[in-house]
Structures are given as C-alpha cells and as structure tokens.
Amino acid sequence: MSHLPFHPTGPATGTCAGEQLRRLRRQAGLSQMQLALLAGVSQRHLSCVETARAKASPSTLHALLSALDVPLEHCNEIFLAAGFAPRYVASGANAxxxxxxxxxxxxxxxxxxxxxxxxxxxxxxxxxxxxxxxxxxxxxxxxxxxxxxxxxxxxxxxxxxxxxxxxxxxxxxxxxxxxxxxxxxxxxxxxxxxxxxxxxxxxxxxxxxxxxxxxxxxxxxxxxxxxxxxxxxxxxxxxxxxxxxxxxxxxxxxxxxxxxxxxxxxxxxxx
The missing domain is CATH 3.30.450.180 (Beta-Lactamase)
Incomplete structure (x- = not known):
C-alpha cells in the first residue's frame, strides 16, 4: 500500500495565459500535438501561445480551454490573463x-x-x-x-x-x-x-x-x-x-x- 503522490495547490496566479495553458496541458497528460489536434489548431501556433511568442484569439483560447475541460471560473481567469473580458457569469442561486x-x-x-x-x-x-x-x-x-x-x-x-x-x-x-x-x-x-x-x-x-x-x-x-x-x-x-x-x-x-x-x-x- 502507498499514499497517493498528490499535493493539490490550485491554479497558479499572476501567470500569463500561455503559462497557465501549458500547465493545464501537462496536468492533463497531453502533448502539444495531442492538444492541438483536439482543439483544431496547429502545434506551432500552440507552442507560440504557450511561450508568449503569439497571442491566442478568443476563439482559439476557447477551443483550447474546452479541449482541456477547464472549469468556467478558471476559464475567466485565463481570459483575463490573456487581456480579454471574462466570458462567463455566476448567477445567484435565486436568480x-x-x-x-x-x-x-x-x-x-x-x-x-x-x-x-x-x-x-x-x-x-x-x-x-x-x-x-x-x-x-x-x-x-x-x-x-x-x-x-x-x-x-x-x-x-x-x-x-x-x-x-x-x-x-x-x-x-x-x-x-x-x-x-x-x-x-x-x-x-x-x-x-x-x-x-x-x-x-x-x-x-x-x-x-x-x-x-x-x-x-x-x-x-x-x-x-x-x-x-x-x-x-x-x-x-x-x-x-x-x-x-x-x-x-x-x-x-x-x-x-x-x-x-x-x-x-x-x-x-x-x-
């Protein structure tokens, strides 16, 4: 018997969108090629986005986040980090x-x-x-x-x-x-x-x-x-x-x- 080798820390804060995408991709166990195919983007463009040599458009960012199945609240954080307005709202329970x-x-x-x-x-x-x-x-x-x-x-x-x-x-x-x-x-x-x-x-x-x-x-x-x-x-x-x-x-x-x-x-x- 052994203990689960996991120490949850939550999402990184204060990092650029590309860095957060790279971290999420690695946590998902995906290569750049695999994620690029899932999201319908080129591997070269994904690589440039992750290293901040290129900026993803809102539609590309949405495709990548959807492919990674990122929770909407965290999606908002990444949109903000990329310089875009948040896309999703959190309605009150009685809305x-x-x-x-x-x-x-x-x-x-x-x-x-x-x-x-x-x-x-x-x-x-x-x-x-x-x-x-x-x-x-x-x-x-x-x-x-x-x-x-x-x-x-x-x-x-x-x-x-x-x-x-x-x-x-x-x-x-x-x-x-x-x-x-x-x-x-x-x-x-x-x-x-x-x-x-x-x-x-x-x-x-x-x-x-x-x-x-x-x-x-x-x-x-x-x-x-x-x-x-x-x-x-x-x-x-x-x-x-x-x-x-x-x-x-x-x-x-x-x-x-x-x-x-x-x-x-x-x-x-x-x-």
Missing part, C-alpha cells in the same frame, strides 16, 4: 434565469426516490437531497437534519462521518480523494479543503481497478450496495450551473432495493 435549472434538479431528485440522490457543488457541499438520502443516513445513525450544510468530502474522509459506515471505506475514500485532487488543480478553495483533511487515503497502485465500484454501506439492516452515477448539465454557460452535479446511489441488488423501498414507503405513510 430568475436559474429557476428552470432548479426545477429540473428538484424533479430529478424526487424521481430518484427510493434511491438516494444528492446535489453537490464544485466544493463538494451538499446543496440539496431527496428524502431517501436522509433515510439512508438515518439507518447508519447520522443526523439528516443538517444535510443541506453537509460537505461530502468531510463525511467521507473525516472520522465520524458516512465513511466510517462503509464496508469498503478504504476503496471509496481513495477514489473520492483522487477525484477531488484532480478537481482541486483548478479550484483553490477545494485544494485548501483537501490540505486540511487527514492524510490522503492509502490505495494500492498495483491493483487493477474494478470495472464497477460499489458503495457498500453497513447499517442495522445489514449491508446495502449502491452503484454511483453522476448527472451534470451539458454545455453550461453559467459558472453556477456548471458547478452543480447530481450523484445517484442506485441500489445494486434486490435486498438493497427492498430496504430502500420499505423505508421510503414508511416515510411517505408518516409524512
């Missing part, structure tokens, strides 16, 4: 333009019952959840009243949270850390949160990863098994919308479906 998004999220959450589903933002804060999520937490003895203020990283990685009730806690914690560490490369706040966490979870680097990872929860009803999937908004133009994702915990066997169905039916009857 009229986000009502359609909010309604869609609420529909997805409710439709997911009796399977748990939560909405998390770019910092892994839980911003919304369905009733089944609270029921699952209650089964393991976690107070669901403070669910809206819960941080998923905290409850999975810190002692005393949901992670303590996972049969395969080491596996889930390692996967969670790896995913958050990748996101922290372009998210300073998330990078700071990870630095404040306990030591990075140990993970075997020699083990072939399983094609499907189950979240195995230990509770009074025995072991419940869930498949985890994510829903995100395609082609978002708003930073707030882009940051949202819905995690679905889909029961992976008949017994888990039975337990969750029973709990949800009882909750409906008492509501």
């Amino acid at each position: 009229p333009t986000l009502k359609m998004v909010s309604d869609a999220v609420e529909h997805i959450l409710q439709a997911n019952n009796p399977a748990p589903a939560i909405v998390i933002d770019s910092h892994w804060n839980v911003t919304a959840a369905n009733a089944s999520t609270g029921l699952l937490l209650a089964m393991v003895g976690i107070d669901a009243n403070g669910l809206s203020g819960l941080n998923l990283l905290d409850t999975l990685l810190r002692p005393g949270g949901l992670g303590d009730h996972l049969v395969n806690a080491d596996e889930i914690r390692a996967i969670t850390w790896q995913r958050a560490a990748r996101e922290a490369l372009s998210n300073p706040e998330l990078a700071r949160r990870l630095r404040d966490m306990p030591d990075s979870p140990a993970v075997s680097l020699n083990t072939t990863p399983a094609p499907v990872v189950l979240t195995r929860v230990r509770c009074a009803h025995g072991e419940l098994k869930f498949l985890s999937t994510f829903t995100t908004f395609g082609m978002p133009l708003d930073i707030t919308v882009e940051s949202l994702r819905i995690e679905h915990l889909i029961p992976a066997d008949g017994e888990t479906w039975r337990v969750m169905n029973t709990a949800f039916s009882q909750w409906q009857a008492s509501a």
